[in-house]
Amino acid sequence: MSVSTVASDRSVCSPLPVLGRDVTVPLVTGGEVTYAALDYAASAPALQRVWDDVAAYAPYYGSVHRGAGYLSQLSTDLFENARVTVAEFLDCREDDQVVFTRSTTDSLNLLAAVVPAGCEVFVFETEHHASLLPWRDAQVTYLDAPSTPRQAVETLERALAHRDPSRASGPALVCVTGASNVTGELWPVRELAATAHAHGARIVLDAAQLAPHHPVSVRDLDVDWVAFSGHKLYAPFGAGVLAGRADWLRDAEPYLAGGGASRKVTRRTDGGVDVEWHESAARHEAGSPNVIGAYAIASACKALTEAGFDTLVARERHLIRTVGEGLAEVPEVKVLSLFGDDSPRVGVISFVVEGWNSSHFAAALSAEYGIGVRDGLFCAHPLVRTLLGSDPQTQGECGAPEAAPGEKSLNAIRVSFGAGTPDEHVERFVRAVKELVSEGAKWNYRTEGGRCVPTV
């Protein structure tokens, strides 16, 4: 990458305005700095546009699907229009359903609750726990971590080709992440979908980390469902999405039983009740819907689409390069990767620093530089342990004294960023890593409540 290309990358797009961009935080060493939020993979800051849209709507807030009043009707319209916007954002097929949930975790648990009886589920051990764990009532096959995207496809191909003959004609579902929440690496979703379909299986894409960074086209990727969370898509108002094929959703009992999901409830002569459930997305949205959450997601979808993913991706590549090249200059730093350091990724990078406990390092980044990152196993314990080569039985000791050089790390540090990240934040991060490694922490730290905190 030449300097001129980098310069033009910078000029194509400035960060999208987000809330908190001017917030200052105290440093333990004195003074204040603007907070560098580099934990987008956990929760991204709200887009200013999302906040403004929600604030503009708030006075008109009313009950959804219930009231006869003007504001109820307006809110119902906004809620239903939000579905349409999300369907467009995801390039859904005509008859796909968009169900508003609480989060990706909720979406995948919903799907797990509606899979047909006897469904076999195939999931890589590298998944986030939200994708790894909901299937425990199904017949689950956990696939080994692949070391290349091609191997991922081959592993799935082998597993599907060798299904237990007694179940092979029954329903099957593959669950795969679009971008890893640990390494940020992109998974070969289109190829995995083709493999699944070639064997009569369906596929759900966990797009929690993909959708905020890259366009997701259900049609083009040919996935059956997509799940994502509003709070990672700059819309932190408690809503998420499960979008995709209507049939399994329509054929199953509602995820939650209650008002909103039911069309008609009648008392039987024997004293019980009969229920007719909705066949639309409302079937799985019992209770009062989170209209603000749905509206916020729709607002974020529009903002990202209008900014243009080509532009956003180009800018993010520049940030990834800044961090990648900066970390590569520090021999003590090891970036975690399944598919190799050069494989395409979103702005999510995990690493360990030789001689440092990750919790201590993250605490020092926060206390001494005003940088917020995450440390730990990132709700993907099997993957991080595979990448670290650490013993699955060993618990990471947050705030433990620095590991001796050469000792295996038990936790990692994750830096993540996106459309709202200014260059200065990643530049400060790289500078801070270099300084901490070469000069050490300037402050003392101790363990408190399992976390490493500055001794003040």
Ligand SMILES: Cc1ncc(COP(=O)(O)O)c(C=O)c1O
């Ligand atoms: C890849 C991935 N899937 C699922 C989830 C779960 O998302 P949520 O906590 O919003 O349910 C996360 C959260 O970090 C994630 O990174």
